[in-house]
Amino acid sequence: MAGSSAVYTPCRPHHAHGHQQRRWRRSALAHGLLPTATTGRRGVLARASLAAAAAAGRTAAEEAVYEVVLRQAALQGSGTREAAAGKGRRRWREEEVDDAELGWGLLGDAYERCGEVCAEYAKTFYLGTQLMTPERRKAVWAIYVWCRRTDELVDGPNSSYITPKALDRWEKRLEDLFEGRPYDMYDAALSDTASKFPIDIQPFRDMIEGMRLDLWKSRYKSFDELYLYCYYVAGTVGLMTVPVMGIAPDSKASAETVYNAALALGIANQLTNILRDVGEDARRGRIYLPLDELAQAGLTEEDIFRGKVTDKWRRFMKGQIQRARLFFDEAEEGVMHLDSASRWPVLASLWLYRQILDAIEANDYNNFTKRAYVGKAKKLLSLPVAYARAAVSS
Template sequence: MLLDISPSHGQLSHSPRSEIRKLCRVSRRTRWNSCSTNTHSVYASVGFEPEMSANLPILSTFVSSAPAARDVVVSSRQKVYEVVLKQAALAKAQSRSIAAVDLKPDINLLKEAYDRCGEVCQEYAKTFYLGTLLMTPERRRAIWAIYVWCRRTDELVDGPNASQITPSALDRWEERLNDLFAGRPYDMLDAAVSDTVSKFPVDIQPFKDMIKGMRMDLERSRYSNFDELYLYCYYVAGTVGLMSVPVMGIAPESKATTESVYSASLALGIANQLTNILRDVGEDASRGRIYLPRDELAQAGISEEDVFEGRVTDRWRSFMKSQIRRARMFFQEAEKGVSSLSQASRWPIWASLLLYREILDEIERNDYNNFTKRACVGKAKKLMALPAAYGRSLISPSSHEHFVNL
């Protein structure tokens, strides 16, 4: 389904470098380079800075997942659904699009790599981490590895050194990704991901698409309509669902199609990212960014100046109500697929869904002032969400499907 690691945009980390490096201590026996990480302290954000080194090959390859030009206009949803179908077919075949790689690393070093990923997940996504403990050891280690890769990727454009990141830096990161899938990890954390993708039917395309989302953040700060925004949300958050479903697995008793489960995971990513955007309007505006559809703002009678000035008017409240309604529709769509995951994998996803949806409630409680008031879910509500999420995780796919259709 989806790891709860979609970017928070405006919130940068300020972790002391000495503390950060503790997360990436590497045994002197390892043949991998050590890594440097910078982390966000927010549960939903993604944040690790990959080490850029002079010995890292620089390639300016830009890989696009969009189909070739056609005579008819193809919507973003259609483009993304083509990726969904590809991932679903791969999962059905239980094979990778590239040849499986036998890494044969030192077993102790590989264990240390996965343990380090687990420590990072525990530190920066506590609620989600607790849920992963119910998974089988192999699956939870794989999820931790994917979690860390996504955090590191987002930190390139949303971390302390974001102002120094150029398209060529993303080129180098994408080349590292290619090497990772080919069984040539650059550092310890890469090695955990490389081992993961060799064991599960995880395709490289969603990873490449996430990097493409980082490129979008370097190139643009406005979105003309929801079609453009939807594609961005897929790149930076929906991709995580496509990465993680093959690891989490689909319940054998589920009657849902593989495609529908992947589509639901995509919907949760879109819902989470839309929620991030609505929560962070003020922070994004302070950085000169507006992640809201321009045409819908204009239709509501709201100017960019209104956003930059943080004007909470009746027009703004009405506009926010429509945006929240859309996000909740995606959450509702996501619910249809959560219970189709293997039972041991459902708890962290239900926790993610319930907690993120609560952020929308907090925006409403703040009278739609998301300029100066940050909608946060308190620790008490997070703790309360855990048993509720666990209870839902016990519901069989058939029972949940019946409930949703009532």
């Protein structure tokens, strides 16, 4: 899988006419193509209405994802998942859970270990979480660790042994922890987080659906298909974390707007991963680029596997990079509506990831044999600038 973005990855008001035009241009339908309705057995697209999507000016994939956004935004407004669902669920506090119940120690130890994992694998993001309140900080760590463990199932050292049934078991564990029945210390941390914040289980299920896709799917016919995949593996993270990071009390933006920004950043980050890793993915027999757009550019799958930078490739890449930047632009405005203590790590992540696109251009669009990265000096320079920008009231 083109490295998934397992950090907070957030605006798009869907009803604004100008905004719909921008979305239309970057979708597969902008090229006169029909929306594709391919999905896994549990994917959100199974619930999408093509007629409703067309009426709203959205593709089928966008409409399906939009339903999840609306659901989570409603939970944010209600304050608790129980109130939105009309029923209660078990809430448990640290003092209610003993060593025998968890088998791994108390919740404090579980959260501490989640923080250690985050510090090891997401240093910049971990640094940013230090600005958050302790409760939010711990919750973000727990979500990060679950996302990382999920990604490792299909992209880690034991990925060759993973089967659809293994992912089914992982999803059952997810359902159990949301019902207050954690399996291990990491599950316990997320279970506690899910009991304290208005987090919906659907984005977590959808991330697992993205892992299922990676078990059998290595081509994407259109951007509509690719958009749904990007939502599954990265856009979901934003929907998971906004309830924890919080919306600024003085923000005039709706919850829907902020969640759409979260989704936009996730899509942008994953598109950036894909554009950075074209050569690496090709060597694994995978192409995470819209095949219809490749054909329109006069390129074939063989051109990808050949890995030669041509004028056709440069023109194609310019368009793909422009699309990713549109998503980053949409996300940046929405970040400013997050709670002030949460803005910096998100904004820093956004700026650092966006600079990878600059690095691809600096490499003359050679993402076959050259890996685009942001140097340490640029990273260090970006952090105080992001901090200053984040300090500006929305």
